[in-house]
Amino acid sequence: MKRSIYSLTLADWEDFVVTNGERKFRAGQIFDWLYVKQVASFEEMKNVPKALLELIENVYDFTSFEVVKHQEATDGTHKFLFRLADGNTIETVLMKQSYGLSICVTTQIGCRIGCSFCASTIGGLVRNLEAGEIVGQIVHVGRAIGERIGHVVVMGIGEPFENYDAVSAFLNIINDNKGLNIGARHITVSTSGLVPKIYEFADEHKQVSLAISLHAANDNLRSKIMKINRAYPLAELMKAVKYYMKATNRRITFEYILMKDVNDLEEHAYQLAKLVKGMNCHINLIPMNPVAELGVSRSDKKQVLKFKEVLEREKVNVTIRREMGANIDAACGQLRASEK
């Protein structure tokens, strides 16, 4: 199978054209066709020499992104089910926020992290996406909607830090001001807590926002609902988070899904407040979205507010995530890699 045409950074394109005996500026022309003019075929790249196009075509392809399903929720959220070149399917979500359009991209086909509350992990991991298949989600959704997408959250199917190199290239490609030009500060990557990669990310992507899926502030409980905590317990995770904050000078977000009688009691809120005390952080409380097979239910509204109150009393910066796309199963944790 050929690689996706969207897999290369501008620097990679420069290497490619120079290696093939062409002048460096050709890379900029290609980049412009792909991300500014957003053509869908090689024939449209009018100012690129035929011989060079042939060389590109030998290796790269406008990856097939067949829209199998496109749903729009009552709140304006869109969900796309794409079929990729090898037949696998992925979901991508577009949200209408007050500040503009925000896209939630998928980084893997399935996921092997195995969190007890998440639909994306049910069938295990099939394969990593390549950078171009992550970039392609933005290009194809943008084209279908006909509007510019200015914000990105890497919170779809998969654990982005298990596919670190592709995600890292993806960030460089979409951030390039000669291409899609999506501001680094308008991009958030969310991880379940792959500690070694948090250090790499802090060193390499200082302007990109980081969110940590925390969901419990004590090791016993966290190891029960998120197996990854057995490999990287809270002390190590918090050490990495502090490194990120020091290296980047940025505020960090902790996501905390509220699950009825699992992690939503007052004592859990106090544990959480204690864990993050004094940190420049923000807690995003997420009412658990139902996943039929998993048998975990969401906290009552009253309990959610109580939990939030405890955190506020403890002077922790906290908000409740606005729910979007629930009526089309497009909400957090509901995305899947299989066709429904």
Ligand code: SAH
């Ligand atoms: N693997 C990464 C990114 C994808 S998940 C991560 O874990 O951060 C994006 C967010 O949705 C995470 O915070 C995840 O914990 C959350 N999520 C998973 N299942 C959910 C569910 N059923 N309801 C609400 N949020 C869920």
